[in-house]
Amino acid sequence: MNTFGELFRLTTFGESHGPALGAILDGCPAGVPLTREQIQVALDRRRPGQSTITTARSEPDQVELLSGVFEDKTLGTPIAAIVRNTNQRSGDYEKLKAEDRPGHADAVWRERFKHRDHRGGGRTSGRETLCRVIGGAIAEAYLARDVPSIRTVAYVSQVGNLVAAVPAPGLTREQVDAHATRCPDVAIRDEMSRRILTAKEAGDSLGGAIDVRVEGLPVGLGEPIFGKLKARIAQALGSIGAVTGVVWGPPDLLERIGQPGIQFHAVKDAYGGIQGGLANGEPMQIRTFFKPPATLQEHAKGGRHDPCIMPRAVPVLEAMVSLVIADLVLHFNARPHAP
Amino acid sequence: MNTFGELFRLTTFGESHGPALGAILDGCPAGVPLTREQIQVALDRRRPGQSTITTARSEPDQVELLSGVFEDKTLGTPIAAIVRNTNQRSGDYEKLKAEDRPGHADAVWRERFKHRDHRGGGRTSGRETLCRVIGGAIAEAYLARDVPSIRTVAYVSQVGNLVAAVPAPGLTREQVDAHATRCPDVAIRDEMSRRILTAKEAGDSLGGAIDVRVEGLPVGLGEPIFGKLKARIAQALGSIGAVTGVVWGPPDLLERIGQPGIQFHAVKDAYGGIQGGLANGEPMQIRTFFKPPATLQEHAKGGRHDPCIMPRAVPVLEAMVSLVIADLVLHFNARPHAP
């Protein structure tokens, strides 16, 4: 199942050590302004090597558009984009040929598919998420044209046991990107960086959380029952390797969950922007929890692994949320209101 | 989107105050032993009026099988089952005709579909979940034949701010059902009952959490990327109205998430039975968080509403998880291992 969405549909392909990774976006309406550069900008936000706290691997990740765009507009046909793997260093991985990496899914995948790709993570590699960023960039281009009110911003809200304060409304991606941690809390983010660097040097790793905020969703967005906005978001975020929990609601929802209903429902933002499975016009809020990366100790030395994946996962979460929204906008369009 | 699953596929229909609710299960293999009574037993576990702590509404919820089963075996054709609504009391709801119920999705649904069903919750009613219990009972009948190792047990793990101890391995549904709260922690469950009754009398309500444990999953169960076991589980549980968070992992995962990776990965159960998106042979563990019900104060008086939905939601979660597993087992069958 390498396809996500029904009407705005992303298919991803490619192994971390094969010739290329890529994405097909089928269902984007015709006439949407879209350039290769827009997608490249999105990929650059996810790219390794952006700061000292991420992996030192240098992957230029240059995207090439193969179809679906002509004269900087979408054609309404499938948009295909690929990224060549240039820094494969499969020699590094040759030694892993006979052994499963501890904490990784290697043993499980070998049991399932028998024929494991010893060149590296294959499809379980976090590198697969670059395909989602491509899809997300197209989703955002579409939404920018048809529902320009929508603004999706994600940020790191927890690193290890350091929890950030809730940022004020109106947070922008620029503010998030201003610090290598992608945490907007100025009181804590330098300490976050320090801890990540310390972990990196020790061959250790750190998990935490990312919050996503979406403003400007059309009221009623979502489909009933199994297509509920929160069900779709859950599937989208649950499909990301390191994600281990999803909460729909404000950042402190799990603390409020123990309150009696009269108290809980007195505060309007408790629904995280979703009621009856549909957007209710308030900002949508989601908190996503991440495990610490599993590559540790001697395996983590050499700097080719991220000690903390969240700063680079921020654009991936934005991409997945934008893909869900674009799909639901097309569903919404499909059934216009009664006159 | 009233259909869930790809190969083992549940479609639900019916409004809470229409003539009937029902389910179609398409894709169940032929020859599976299945009786009406098996489905009825499952529905009885979800039925209102089982104890003083649930709604006093008396809904007999008798299921009728319309197709797909002959001489107590499935035919391989779609299994249709319906439950007539006998206790509609739509007069009670007539007064709601002009007003939206506070905390409910009424306003959002009216915005989306224009034409709201003023007879009650319609499709947003928790009553829709009985259709899922029907589907779950069929999924369990199928799994009992083809993967009899699987044992799925859910239990209430938190009510308000009372959190239960983690039960010992080997917990059974009989043990869970032995108390009206469906919490297996003998040290706390009577207090849980008392708090629910107090809330009921006060027109208040309580949220909390349910944990699901699945033992005996085949190693490798799940599909890559967007079909990951955890993504599917997330969509399944996120589609339940009151659910507001899903965590894949042991009950205390969110406390461990702040640990450094070396510590986190040292304990084998941290993965909740899922690695690389696939079952790893350990018990699968999921914690699901519930909002307190939104029907409060004068609206909640008269006893026709649940002050705490979790005891009755336990079989619904088991049903959804069983549906996911049955679907993934068929996917697993579809692609036999290389020789």
Add this chain to the structure above:
Amino acid sequence: MNTFGELFRLTTFGESHGPALGAILDGCPAGVPLTREQIQVALDRRRPGQSTITTARSEPDQVELLSGVFEDKTLGTPIAAIVRNTNQRSGDYEKLKAEDRPGHADAVWRERFKHRDHRGGGRTSGRETLCRVIGGAIAEAYLARDVPSIRTVAYVSQVGNLVAAVPAPGLTREQVDAHATRCPDVAIRDEMSRRILTAKEAGDSLGGAIDVRVEGLPVGLGEPIFGKLKARIAQALGSIGAVTGVVWGPPDLLERIGQPGIQFHAVKDAYGGIQGGLANGEPMQIRTFFKPPATLQEHAKGGRHDPCIMPRAVPVLEAMVSLVIADLVLHFNARPHAP
């Protein structure tokens, strides 16, 4: 695979000798005027026992609406409708328990599903098509509101080796229904009736063809590549048991197919209303070929079988074509034109 369509989606269920058959239509927009009687009228056109040339079985086929419609308007929720089997006479079929009926799919289904339903055709029975007529009636109700230009009319164009003249434009269902054969050619239809009656008395049967005409389709209706209007129509009609061929184009297309291109393309109607897979604004024309029914000789005596299925298949084909169109209209809506 008992579901057809993506956005306007029909699921059918029920065995010919089980308690009931039925249909779920998921995806019909809210607010569409729809009554039980509209569906009943459609079913009555398919019902057996309408004339001496069809089966003498008397199946009242009364439809009951279980969900999705309130105060004669659709709610936007799944529409469930069932028809009880009242004339099962399973005793008649008891004798078939040990034997496969010649020319029927019994042996193939037993090989596939092991567990054959000896009560009759089960899901392979033509009786399943009543579920499609239910779906078609809902599709037509929707189209009548949102694309009222569309007019779909099918008629019998061949019985045995008698081929009808092509009717003039503007043919109506009333004109078609005016004769028991549902053939509008007054010069030939009485002879058709006579031949059907002769076949009936002899335990013989007759095949032939049905033509479908659709006027008023929006230009551009259809989806590219695998969602082409003609691909969808082919799947829809190819899913009907007795259908053995589908031709998109005017009734005499197969005679024109041997013409050189310059001659073929000189006549505008050669495309049957479809170009590049999309509706081109001309009337859509489809010819569908039917095998003679397989129930023959002593098995056909007693009058419980149709010697010629086409007169009763006319509303089934209209239903399937309307379902395809409704689904494609929703797809069309989903992607509004660039501004």
Add this chain to the structure above:
Amino acid sequence: MNTFGELFRLTTFGESHGPALGAILDGCPAGVPLTREQIQVALDRRRPGQSTITTARSEPDQVELLSGVFEDKTLGTPIAAIVRNTNQRSGDYEKLKAEDRPGHADAVWRERFKHRDHRGGGRTSGRETLCRVIGGAIAEAYLARDVPSIRTVAYVSQVGNLVAAVPAPGLTREQVDAHATRCPDVAIRDEMSRRILTAKEAGDSLGGAIDVRVEGLPVGLGEPIFGKLKARIAQALGSIGAVTGVVWGPPDLLERIGQPGIQFHAVKDAYGGIQGGLANGEPMQIRTFFKPPATLQEHAKGGRHDPCIMPRAVPVLEAMVSLVIADLVLHFNARPHAP
């Protein structure tokens, strides 16, 4: 809708005058022997310029594998393959910028998508079918491993009004490929060639028919109702641009359709290998009708268009049929028989 199949799923992309075309095959089991060369061989059978009777365009159509295959075996991950467009000559098409090509879908596509790609046919180009041949080659590789009894052979059975004799059983692809027409009837094929050349010189074109035979299908292959083997085949073949009719049955079926049932059903091969929608163990036979190509007169001069598309369509039909079969084999696997 650029995706075909459910479990063995082909997605195609690429415009005829964009940078590349390609295919993603998702769902092929792991461990299937597959090389780039196997796919290239299949593409070479479809390639233009194979003989004097096809277009003189020289498109080398070299395929590159981007993912899903490692050490000449499938990984169970999506297989991505692309073909660069090297012979675009978009200058040729620049003059078409302002005008719609007669007989083509240009006007309809512009109405639908507003933004037409004036570089050529775009997605309506027959060039899109090379992506299907890639998918078909993978399907055949899979079937060769898991159901090696299956043999699929297509051949040209009609060119203009010349109809070939039915070939003897055991026909091979080598025998079909032995003549530029891909017609195995030695008595008529040279005359077919001559007529094609005459049409080519005159700026004219010829349609006709292709027959497909499949031997060795597992009994029971196919899914009930909307997943019937014949419904799937119809959708698959109906999705090919020039196809205008599909008949399931022996080549002379339409002549037999007028026979009384007793006569029709006396001959065992009348079902074309399909009963109740499932394979019955006999060879499956399908006849597909083709319109003459629409590029005519001055537009056809210069030799860059095929006067008769059928010889090159033979491998495309084999590919589509193989894709249907592979998908249905996986469905068959998914639901093992009752014990």
